[in-house]
Amino acid sequence: MAKKKKIVVAITGASGSIYAKVLLDKLVALQDQIAEVGIVMSDNAKDVWKFELDDQSFNNYPFKFYQKNDFMAPFASGSAKFDSMVVVPCSMGTMARIAQGTSSDLTTRAADVILKERRKLILVTRETPLNLIHIQNMQLATQAGAIICPASPSFYSRPATFEELAATVVDRVLDMIGLDLDTFRWGE
Numbered sequence: 001m002a003k004k005k006k007i008v009v010a011i012t013g014a015s016g017s018i019y020a021k022v023l024l025d026k027l028v029a030l031q032d033q034i035a036e037v038g039i040v041m042s043d044n045a046k047d048v049w050k051f052e053l054d055d056q057s058f059n060n061y062p063f064k065f066y067q068k069n070d071f072m073a074p075f076a077s078g079s080a081k082f083d084s085m086v087v088v089p090c091s092m093g094t095m096a097r098i099a100q101g102t103s104s105d106l107t108t109r110a111a112d113v114i115l116k117e118r119r120k121l122i123l124v125t126r127e128t129p130l131n132l133i134h135i136q137n138m139q140l141a142t143q144a145g146a147i148i149c150p151a152s153p154s155f156y157s158r159p160a161t162f163e164e165l166a167a168t169v170v171d172r173v174l175d176m177i178g179l180d181l182d183t184f185r186w187g188e
Contacts, residue, residue, distance in 0.1 A: 008037075014048070016126040030179050073106055122176055
């Protein structure tokens with residue numbers, strides 16, 4: 001059996017709370033493959049979640065939540081050996097701070113740790129259109145080792161709900177983390 005994963009999930013205030021919710025729902029369903037999930041949410045993320053999803057269901061997950069400035073969180077240090085980090089949705093401001101190495105809160109510190117330890121950092125960016133600064137920050141983050149995974153859903157699985165549509169992105173993220181899941185596969 002594969003080693004269970006230790007995963008950090010950071011949720012920023014970009015539009016796209018549905019992506020974070022679907023990711024957390026799927027992580028609950030895949031707990032047999034997971035050793036630990038640590039979550040950090042910005043204040044704006046909570047506000048956007050309440051507005052977009054019309055609930056506060058982020059309070060209902062069985063994972064440990066950390067305050068945005070809790071630098072004592074285990075994933076603020078490389079010695080905690082978290083395997084992957086997903087920033088979902090990832091605002092352009094958060095991506096810029098990550099790309100520039102500015103560790104001003106737990107999200108950006110954890111991302112810096114993941115990058116310096118050469119582990120998997122996945123930024124599910126949620127913005128359109130992009131300006132040159134966004135593109136340059138994506139390039140810098142990629143050169144540092146991050147994976148830019150735009151929240152661009154696919155349609156060939158014929159998703160019927162918003163959750164199924166968001167899952168077309170989230171399932172790709174879960175694949176990149178290395179979790180085994182049933183999902184639409186092209187040609188199967």
